[in-house]
Amino acid sequence: MHHMSGPVAHLGYARVDTQRSHRQGMPECVFCPGKTPTQVAEIMAVLFEREGLAVATRASRRTYQAVKQRLPQARYYTKARVVAAGQPKSTIDTLVLVASAGTVDIPVAEEAAVTAELLGLKVERLYDVGVAGLHRLLAEEESLHRADVIVVVAGMEGALASVVGGLVDCPVIAVPTSNGYGASMKGLSALLTMLTSCVPGVAVVNIDNGFGAAALAHRIARVGQPLHSDGGRDGRHPG
Amino acid sequence: MHHMSGPVAHLGYARVDTQRSHRQGMPECVFCPGKTPTQVAEIMAVLFEREGLAVATRASRRTYQAVKQRLPQARYYTKARVVAAGQPKSTIDTLVLVASAGTVDIPVAEEAAVTAELLGLKVERLYDVGVAGLHRLLAEEESLHRADVIVVVAGMEGALASVVGGLVDCPVIAVPTSNGYGASMKGLSALLTMLTSCVPGVAVVNIDNGFGAAALAHRIARVGQPLHSDGGRDGRHPG
Amino acid sequence: MHHMSGPVAHLGYARVDTQRSHRQGMPECVFCPGKTPTQVAEIMAVLFEREGLAVATRASRRTYQAVKQRLPQARYYTKARVVAAGQPKSTIDTLVLVASAGTVDIPVAEEAAVTAELLGLKVERLYDVGVAGLHRLLAEEESLHRADVIVVVAGMEGALASVVGGLVDCPVIAVPTSNGYGASMKGLSALLTMLTSCVPGVAVVNIDNGFGAAALAHRIARVGQPLHSDGGRDGRHPG
Amino acid sequence: MHHMSGPVAHLGYARVDTQRSHRQGMPECVFCPGKTPTQVAEIMAVLFEREGLAVATRASRRTYQAVKQRLPQARYYTKARVVAAGQPKSTIDTLVLVASAGTVDIPVAEEAAVTAELLGLKVERLYDVGVAGLHRLLAEEESLHRADVIVVVAGMEGALASVVGGLVDCPVIAVPTSNGYGASMKGLSALLTMLTSCVPGVAVVNIDNGFGAAALAHRIARVGQPLHSDGGRDGRHPG
Amino acid sequence: MHHMSGPVAHLGYARVDTQRSHRQGMPECVFCPGKTPTQVAEIMAVLFEREGLAVATRASRRTYQAVKQRLPQARYYTKARVVAAGQPKSTIDTLVLVASAGTVDIPVAEEAAVTAELLGLKVERLYDVGVAGLHRLLAEEESLHRADVIVVVAGMEGALASVVGGLVDCPVIAVPTSNGYGASMKGLSALLTMLTSCVPGVAVVNIDNGFGAAALAHRIARVGQPLHSDGGRDGRHPG
């Protein structure tokens, strides 16, 4: 059992932040590596109870099963390795396009796409449009221009972020991936490429951090949204 | 003399992109290192003629003087090392707070602040609020919560981005600076700190890239703005 | 069998330093990786016989079992991965607070906490107080101010050390952990963050080196303690 | 002119923390690089007025002259590149030994020694005792054993910290220096050496950070000192 | 004076290889850094006498003047920093397109272009076509398809090599440049980008090595050329 101390639930090994959606605009999510399946399940139960939405990333199927026992409504997004229970409190009418360079980058792209959906954003996917075959990307320019925010997921040389950033006027969030070999140095090469992009206005997050890209897209989407009476900015409530 | 080829002005050493404000939402700006003062002046003259606004960053005083001869209305922002002529086509009612950790980070912070103003954003400054004296930051929490976008400029350990990101719900753009010595490795330490922030939703740009932070803030500010008849999103025109 | 040569016990593969508590103030401890369970057991038996206290870190359960066969009084601290037999010769009335940023950092934090206890120090624990939720830390300021020495254990961006260091006036020992992914580069990012802290007076030890942090806390605690007749500084004897 | 906001003096480019000696046990000191001589002088004037002691490190002679005009009692420690005005509020009866490996490391060693003296500690110096001539160090073992805290300053391979740490039982603060060439990589080699020392209880600070070593020594010295009525720990007042 | 030893002219500080055009297909060229102007002039005189062509790269104007005194027919390519005397023995009907990403990359691009011309290749230039404004590049697709070999010169993120490589079927030689700042790490970022290009068939040379790119283009151009009676492959002799 946990005990509460103000807005924090003490579990011994964790202090669950149950007012984060108030403070940072989205509930605390669970990063699974380094936690036992039981710990993840216990934290998610607290979050679900307080926030109505519990999300865990980098979750193995075994972790999912532990959560499922505790929260029967939990579901597993296999490609994204995300476990979730509940729904976003509200949706925001902002379209996030998640584009990935290669087939191998899909798990990170799905982590971004699924997280964004769970945070109430609208999401489109555009996969395998790396610059080696530029016409595949240019054929989808309409999709690019329709988006409010674009998340670009790419490993190896990571050039896709610059090319997309040069074609559009909306914020581009670049997610380097650790896919690749040799001089890709586990994503460092793509990371540096994205940071040194000649296109102004590209935001970079950590290697493989699809979750962080979605969280950033969510913060961006809330800019310009009308303020709620509770002091936080928020979107329309679902249904 | 330059000659035009569609939306590009050929200057021999440069192809000036005169429709970038249409395509990327802001005019091309000039990055001075590696260009002679005369080249900067010539490019700015083309941009000013076509876009009504010409901006050059990392400009020395000598470059400013060359521009001034060509464009008498040019002005020099000394601390920011920015030369500009003209005004933004429109302003956007989005408040960007530029916070810096130390006195030594002010040139990069000013590059961000001045660029954001030139792109039509509203800007507030909050300098010397590094985490070594946390109370200096906490005393300004109201400023933090008022902002729509926060640019955090910090060298050395760069921890300010995480701390600010944990306090607010708006997008935080982290700019590592090359200030520091030893293990700061010319900004690499702050860069890594910011990329690995435990706070979801922190956007990172290149070391010392105050300009890029402002450009990203501008792209973010335009999300949710009503679309203009010319196909681009845009804000209100100035008075 | 081993043979003695002055203050060193020769085991063939190891020279056990049986006067280290005289010279460095604490007995030699065994770092298990690279040693067989049998070797660890044999070294611990020598240390226990001479020093009355034998400690081994990074010990697997299998190593514990080998030690247990040799030294039935041995006990295993699971979370800390520490095997120990015997008691500290003396206790010191110095309070060490071990604070960790995340749940995943607990094994390193426990290595520090358990070792400190085995060296005779008083220990409090404060876990999962990372800067992403700063209020969790600020709610515990009283604990921070009560401590004589604070060990801060953090992976990813490692900003917790700076924030704690800025709040207190006692020595802060920063332990970066290898937890994290991507740009955390197996703890290098947190290490650099801690080394470049803007707060003066933060001591840094190697990545994941909870043991070293405890040893340093022990050396610090002994400063100002009355000198014993045997030439070494020492604390009060237990009960 | 500056204006006060609680315990912070606003100078526009800096927020001077005038209660740091209350909170962190020592007054804020000025790190000169990136500040103009006039800014340094102005900050020091505020600090001297509030704290009775103002210290600036990495100060050029030109900066000293600017300070001198503002604070005639300012003095310049040439080898240490430190400017100071005023006296420590109290002294602490703790002996800090500053040992350096080579002649070239003396500026960093002096920064540590002078700062420690300005913070009220007792200081001895032991220079040019690098391990290439081990007998030079062993001849001074008595000095090593007399010290309460030892600051070891070394560039190139930085092995001195391990050797000293193995000989004594007090806290050893290791300061890598950027002196050296080739594989010393501006101090990185010495830094890594010190972090991976096999001797438990060695504290490491940033490359060339003599000031930080002194600040850490000061925090260590205050452990076990009797508490003052104002809530802070403190030493004896000077004569 | 120098003396000959078979195909090598001994100058004391240098052994000039006077049969390299026989063995490697092109004469030895002089890399100036680390050589005095007089040494460069002396080596070029030997090369000119034996090979009929002498080329020196990274030459300062002062070096040019020293060469000019010795070889009055020497000429200086200012932008390329190349000094040359004489003509290529033969020309090859292969078209090399030198494309550069930014204005700042022109010196390296010119080093490649001028060297290629001096080796008898046909050269076209296409400058300032970086991916931030992709339409500038796509507008020149005809030039790209006309080329037999393309040299791509780019700093910062270096994405141009991948984009060009994906559009054409001829060999692409990628030259990263040290232009940029922060995470570009003096060209390392562009180098890694180019090495990890998803486009198969991109050749990479050292950072800033315009000369090497031209030499590689020359070796490529000679593949498939008819063999001469002297055992080497060669092109048509100039008019």
Next chain:
Amino acid sequence: MHHMSGPVAHLGYARVDTQRSHRQGMPECVFCPGKTPTQVAEIMAVLFEREGLAVATRASRRTYQAVKQRLPQARYYTKARVVAAGQPKSTIDTLVLVASAGTVDIPVAEEAAVTAELLGLKVERLYDVGVAGLHRLLAEEESLHRADVIVVVAGMEGALASVVGGLVDCPVIAVPTSNGYGASMKGLSALLTMLTSCVPGVAVVNIDNGFGAAALAHRIARVGQPLHSDGGRDGRHPG
């Protein structure tokens, strides 16, 4: 089932580029890591149908078996870890010599050799000729001089590329391998060696990228080949 969109076959997880042989001169090949055996089989079936040749690299035997089920004519090159079905459309009368430094480098060398053969080039192999026994290489100088293009595959210090490059006048493609230990840093050492070769005209590709070396050799071989009526350069058709 996949559906076509112009020259791209959409498979959901991949967009197969079925006109790449028209555009880049060779068909798209499949890089297996990160794709399931079923995905590889499905992509290869599309490629085989459209291009008449399907090639997959870094293929496990399990992947081969999945492909074999779908394309019974598929064959597995064990040492090269390549799966292929079909034949090159045309052959080119260009001789590629693949030389490797050590036995351990053979898998990468075979990836290069087999791919080159599949692209229609003539291939000779020269293995285990590292510079530690230079006479082994010099004994094969005739082979070196007979080649049109030489691929040099080497790990550890990678010096073979420079030595070969100095002996011949044809293009040398250097492939560093990740074989080695310690300071070879997974191929980084060999990569740097090859990039800094003093021999002008050495092309470098990514670590372990035998496939890329073959693709580059193929692009080189096509330079100077007569143009076909379809606008692409091409060689003679087989038998």
Next chain:
Amino acid sequence: MHHMSGPVAHLGYARVDTQRSHRQGMPECVFCPGKTPTQVAEIMAVLFEREGLAVATRASRRTYQAVKQRLPQARYYTKARVVAAGQPKSTIDTLVLVASAGTVDIPVAEEAAVTAELLGLKVERLYDVGVAGLHRLLAEEESLHRADVIVVVAGMEGALASVVGGLVDCPVIAVPTSNGYGASMKGLSALLTMLTSCVPGVAVVNIDNGFGAAALAHRIARVGQPLHSDGGRDGRHPG
């Protein structure tokens, strides 16, 4: 079966250098990683037949068993992971002392010691004398002074090489090991320490390269030995 081509035996995957003992003073030895047990056995059979001595390093027990089937006289040095058959042609009256810092470094130290013995040198071992307990080393100064060459094997901070080098006047060969964690970065830290040693005359070899240290000791031992009639230097033949 293999066939001979002058002094090289061709095995398809390897060219065995059967005159290396003539040219480099010691027979070729086999580095096992990347070779199958059968390949190692086949190469050793050739070497044993021609040179009378065959040595393989980094050999698994499985490799040993394959060799044993082919060469029944083969023996396995378990700690050193060396397989050998035959005896050195001659012994040299040079004493090599192999000193290691920790128990964990013994495998590398044994690789050096066993190889040196197989090359005909006299060997003494001195293990677990790291600088954390300096007296353990100083107690053995007589051993140090008796040696003609000292091999120092150390991981973590690698300071032992400097300390030993400062005590003796003979060549010191430093072997960094990959043992350690965190900032030891798989031996890189020890490597840098040894390269930047302040003691002149320390030779460094690759991380974990005990074999290379022995080979270097062998080359050193042969300096000053009388020349044999066959043009090579050599030692006395064994009894």
Next chain:
Amino acid sequence: MHHMSGPVAHLGYARVDTQRSHRQGMPECVFCPGKTPTQVAEIMAVLFEREGLAVATRASRRTYQAVKQRLPQARYYTKARVVAAGQPKSTIDTLVLVASAGTVDIPVAEEAAVTAELLGLKVERLYDVGVAGLHRLLAEEESLHRADVIVVVAGMEGALASVVGGLVDCPVIAVPTSNGYGASMKGLSALLTMLTSCVPGVAVVNIDNGFGAAALAHRIARVGQPLHSDGGRDGRHPG
């Protein structure tokens, strides 16, 4: 004035080791960077008085002039940047060949050659024999075989050490130099190349450390020399 404390002369900023030739076989030499000309002169005077030989490396002409005033017999080796006074106590009949890859490496090669001569060794020079023109090296094989020890000085890819090491049976001391650009990373590339040499028996010293190479050659030369009555090994006394 200095005062003596046993075998150490205290100068305040330095402890001059006046018995190093007894202990390490050669006198202490002065590394000039970080010392003032006056300090160098003062230390050299002490060394000259005690040892009869004083050597300073990396000496500017200004330092030489300061030494000259103090020690009129001092001489300056311009290319080597060495200042020396006095003669070696004894000479050793060992031939050291110093080979350098390029003209630019001559200063480091001369530092090695001059130091070796000052330590009493016989020296030959072989400059500008880099592997780009392998025949230049092979033409000098006789010189290589005549040498007892070979010092190989090379920047950029540093392959010369492996090639030489494979041709001879004597110890090869590899000195990487910081000459080069781009991926040579100030000598790191050459350093890694030399450490990972496939040739067993190559000793590596720090980047640009010509002095260290000479010191190592000197230690090697003394192995096998008859012992003197004073306990040190030594060679013949000069004429």
